[in-house]
Amino acid sequence: MECILIGTGGMMPMPYRLLASMALRLNGWIYLFDAGEGTQLGWKKSRLGVRGIRLIAVTHLHADHCLGIPGLMMLKAQMENPGPLTIIGPPGIREFIEQNLRIMEFRVNYPVSFLEWSGDDGGPAYEDEQVRVFWHSLQHTRLCLGYRIEELDRPGRFDPAKAERLRIPKGPLWGRLQRGESVTAEDGRVIEAGRVVGPVRRGRHVAYVVDTRPAKGIYKLCRNVDVAFIEGMFLPEDAEHADVKGHMTVAEGASVARRSGAARAVLTHLSPRYAEEDMDRLETAAKSVFEGATIGKDLEVYPIQLPG
Secondary structure (H helix, E strand, O other): OEEEEEEOEOOOOEOOEOEOEEEEEEOOEEEEEOOOOOHHHHHHHHOOOOOOEEEEEOOOOOHHHHOOHHHHHHHHOOOOOOOOEEEEEOOOHHHHHHHHHHHOOOOOOOOEEEEEOOOOOOOOOEEOOOEEEEEEEOOOOOOOEEEEEEEOOEOOOEOHHHHHHOOOOOOHHHHHHHOOOOEEOOOOOEEOHHHOEOOOEOOOEEEEEOOOOOOHHHHHHHOOOOEEEEEOOEOHHHHHHHHHHOOOEHHHHHHHHHHHOOOOEEEEOEOOOOOHHHHHHHHHHHHOOOOOEEEOOOOOEEEOOOOO
16 A cells, blocks of 8 residues: 655645645555646656546545546546546535536546535445545535545464464465355364454554644544644644634644554645745644654655554
8 A cells, every 4th residue: 555645735736736635556446535736747747547546535625625636537538448436525526526527528438426425424435345435524614524544454364383283284275264264174174264363453544634623523534543644734833824724734733643643644735835945844843743744745655554
């Protein structure tokens, strides 16, 4: 698993910083979170393929988070057999996409399904054979959603020595036991997987939380994640702007991540008021609160290692 920050900016694209977008890549599939204006530029630079886009999750209907979606959909439509696409987000995301495609008289050649938030912060918004994606409402100037991505649990560790003591021959039976299945030995004994396989191990967990003030829901999304990609739009001395506009400072974002038990925090959705020479100040402010915090960079790739 790896996460690629396509863009780390907020409000408007800059020559040196694209708008908010993060792609999570796992076994060839891509789960995309936000796609602001100009996302295709970063997409091309990062050499990501559009065929693999399985999910687009939108935080909210502000231009710097969703204007890039129609272009990506058109790019995907240039492929043969591009595969289905699911789009989830706040109420209105379906109308936004369909009206854009209708006005431009563009037809996609793959099935598109939509799921809009209905006020339920409970179960997963999306699930496939690899991941579950949860959502929770945040605190912004309009309805905004944060996301938590959980890779499905993995089977426990297989103990070959135990299998040999139980006289289970190497081969297909070992494979079935490793997948959590019971097997029948040649002498008729039924061997439960739990006798040779340890406890289930969790997969990797990632949070994507932008455009919000500190809010209770963020802690649920970021609890004990391997990496939290989290809002850090302003320096602490510009906190009054963050409060009025529904954003967090880098110190607030780092603090929320630390208190949530996140192993790492990557601060993103940076204000266009800050140029590259300001990045050290932003990172110093974040690290003063949480040593595991860094400032995100466009096109940076963040590998997520499996837990032990």
